[in-house]
Amino acid sequence: MRKALPVLLIAACCLTGCSQSKLSAPSASGPGAAVSSDDPVQKKLQELAGATAKSCGLFKSQVRAELDAASQCVMDASKARAPFYVEYELPGMTIALAGNAQGKLYSVQSQAGGAGLVAGDCPAELRVAPSGRVTCYAPGTFPMGAGSGSHSSMPIPPMMGKGTASPHGATGALPPGHPKP
Numbered sequence: 001m002r003k004a005l006p007v008l009l010i011a012a013c014c015l016t017g018c019s020q021s022k023l024s025a026p027s028a029s030g031p032g033a034a035v036s037s038d039d040p041v042q043k044k045l046q047e048l049a050g051a052t053a054k055s056c057g058l059f060k061s062q063v064r065a066e067l068d069a070a071s072q073c074v075m076d077a078s079k080a081r082a083p084f085y086v087e088y089e090l091p092g093m094t095i096a097l098a099g100n101a102q103g104k105l106y107s108v109q110s111q112a113g114g115a116g117l118v119a120g121d122c123p124a125e126l127r128v129a130p131s132g133r134v135t136c137y138a139p140g141t142f143p144m145g146a147g148s149g150s151h152s153s154m155p156i157p158p159m160m161g162k163g164t165a166s167p168h169g170a171t172g173a174l175p176p177g178h179p180k181p
Contacts, residue, residue, distance in 0.1 A: 040114035053083035067132030
């Protein structure tokens, strides 16, 4: 009996830790629902969708089963014209969608930590992308802000030519074996 008690306590602790998901599962959020004070994307989503919007989740991974459940939540809410929002945290950026009770759809994106937050109307109908995430951009189009982020103000270095210094020390010369342009 004395050996069984520690084993049961360890098992209970392990099971308790495993039952807490690192992702927020789809759940309804009502008026006055807690919003992280340091998450500008969540604040913007609730502003766009409304205080009674259903949260279809906040996803920090690409687990297909979880993304499929979120996609179903979003598509069902949109079809019923019920307010909703979903947020996907990707490396270096967050992409999110919201819909309000009038059926208006919004796309929200930001860089990591909420920098460069951009929100706008969805340009197309909702669809589930091959990644499993819901999007409102047509295949082959870039979301708002793509290409106009932190790299847009960077100067493009000039092409090498006669008399132009190469970062490798030569002037205008290519390494041996490279074709001449």
